[in-house]
Amino acid sequence: MSKEIERKFLVYKEKLPPLPAPKVIKQGYISGGETTVRVRISNEKAFLTLKGKTKGLTRSEFEYAIPLSDAEAMLQELCIKPFIEKKRYLIEHAGHTWELDIFEGENEGLIVAEIELECEDEPFEKPEWVAEEVSDDPRYRNANLIKHPYGHL
Amino acid sequence: MSKEIERKFLVYKEKLPPLPAPKVIKQGYISGGETTVRVRISNEKAFLTLKGKTKGLTRSEFEYAIPLSDAEAMLQELCIKPFIEKKRYLIEHAGHTWELDIFEGENEGLIVAEIELECEDEPFEKPEWVAEEVSDDPRYRNANLIKHPYGHL
Numbered sequence: 001m002s003k004e005i006e007r008k009f010l011v012y013k014e015k016l017p018p019l020p021a022p023k024v025i026k027q028g029y030i031s032g033g034e035t036t037v038r039v040r041i042s043n044e045k046a047f048l049t050l051k052g053k054t055k056g057l058t059r060s061e062f063e064y065a066i067p068l069s070d071a072e073a074m075l076q077e078l079c080i081k082p083f084i085e086k087k088r089y090l091i092e093h094a095g096h097t098w099e100l101d102i103f104e105g106e107n108e109g110l111i112v113a114e115i116e117l118e119c120e121d122e123p124f125e126k127p128e129w130v131a132e133e134v135s136d137d138p139r140y141r142n143a144n145l146i147k148h149p150y151g152h153l
Numbered sequence: 154m155s156k157e158i159e160r161k162f163l164v165y166k167e168k169l170p171p172l173p174a175p176k177v178i179k180q181g182y183i184s185g186g187e188t189t190v191r192v193r194i195s196n197e198k199a200f201l202t203l204k205g206k207t208k209g210l211t212r213s214e215f216e217y218a219i220p221l222s223d224a225e226a227m228l229q230e231l232c233i234k235p236f237i238e239k240k241r242y243l244i245e246h247a248g249h250t251w252e253l254d255i256f257e258g259e260n261e262g263l264i265v266a267e268i269e270l271e272c273e274d275e276p277f278e279k280p281e282w283v284a285e286e287v288s289d290d291p292r293y294r295n296a297n298l299i300k301h302p303y304g305h306l
Contacts, residue, residue: 001226030203031184035231037203048201048217050183050190052230060230062223064201070215073154077205077213078188 004051004061005120007135011100011111015129019100022087028079032143039066039074042088046071057120057135082106082149084142094125103150110150112140157204157214158273160288164253164264168282172253175240181232185296192219192227195241199224210273210288235259235302237295247278256303263303265293 027040034053040046046068052060075083085105091098096115103110113130134140139148180193187206193199199221205213228236238258244251249268256263266283287293292301 001223030188030190031186033184035183037184037190048203050201050227050231060226062219062227064217064219066215066217070154073213074203074215078203 002061002063004059005057005117005122006059006114007057007117007133008112008114008140009126009133009135010131011113012129012131013111016100017091017129019089020091022089022102025086025088025101026075026083027142028075028081028083029143029146030074030078030080032080032146036143038143039071039079041068041071041075044068048074057117080146082146084145091127093127096124098127098130103145106149106151107145108150110145155214155216157212158210158270158275159212159267160210160270160286161265161267161293162279162286162288163284164266165282165284166264169253170244170282172242173244175242175255178239178241178254179228179236180295181228181234181236182296182299183227183231183233185233185299189296191296192224192232194221194224194228197221201227210270233299235299237298244280246280249277251280251283256298259302259304260298261303263293263298 023042025040025042027038030037030039036051038049040049046066048064048066050062082105084107086101086103089100091100099114101112101114112134115124117124138144176195178193178195180191183190183192189204191202193202199219201217201219203215235258237260239254239256242253244253252267254265265287268277270277291297
């Protein structure tokens with residue numbers, strides 16, 4: 001088990017720097033309530049991830065590597081449709097790694113940036129392309145973007 | 154992934170043979186709908202098991218060994234309460250292994266026997282202690298016994 005402490009922001013698309021090669025991510029949810037069970041395929045590697053209820057900015061997280069063929073079968077047989085499809089770009093800035101997610105498919109048009117922290121009050125510097133914080137806005141949770149895609153927000 | 158084909162029966166308790174040493178099982182459900190996500194601790198070994206919707210007698214099953222400490226944390230933090238607690242006895246009969254589950258805790262008094270088959274129409278011989286079949290009765294699914302324990306059936 002690990003603790004995930006994450007902050008999430010919208011993005012000024014026009015201010016983004018040139019982007020590195022992305023990870024191509026496809027993920028689905030078996031359970032999409034406050035406790036989530038997620039199947040993710042990221043550049044041909046597959047993971048099963050369970051996350052507990054968010055308390056403040058923190059969630060318990062359990063992640064296991066699983067066979068790619070299992071993940072593909074789970075996406076088809078167990079997961080709520082549609083899936084989340086996005087490209088993820090890792091951007092270093094002032095000693096932190098930002099994860100920039102550019103959504104595709106049903107959520108095309110949505111771009112968010114996340115930063116993972118060691119503790120809730122850890123200071124960090126925001127790049128100029130980072131806009132409004134949406135950490136507390138449930139509409140931007142991936143598990144909710146399945147039921148209510150970005151185009152309908 | 155594997156396919157689970159299982160038939161479930163009630164038991165004539167008074168006809169049971171002398172029982173071998175049991176596995177002591179404690180399990181909880183993170184998602185308890187038609188698709189289930191189960192955390193099980195069986196004799197100090199822990200597993201995370203996902204099962205798809207039942208079609209006939211068959212369900213897709215994905216099972217992974219996980220660290221015991223993860224399972225204990227998941228039971229406390231992610232699972233629906235109460236847990237299922239039972240002792241499982243393996244009984245060989247006419248070339249098949251029967252799993253006899255004697256429930257404890259909230260489901261004390263319930264005893265069921267399950268047999269796993271290779272295909273839905275595989276013939277098997279019922280021991281004399283095996284009673285009415287309940288394979289199609291959702292009340293006897295472990296995920297439902299959490300919400301509606303045996304004492305309330």
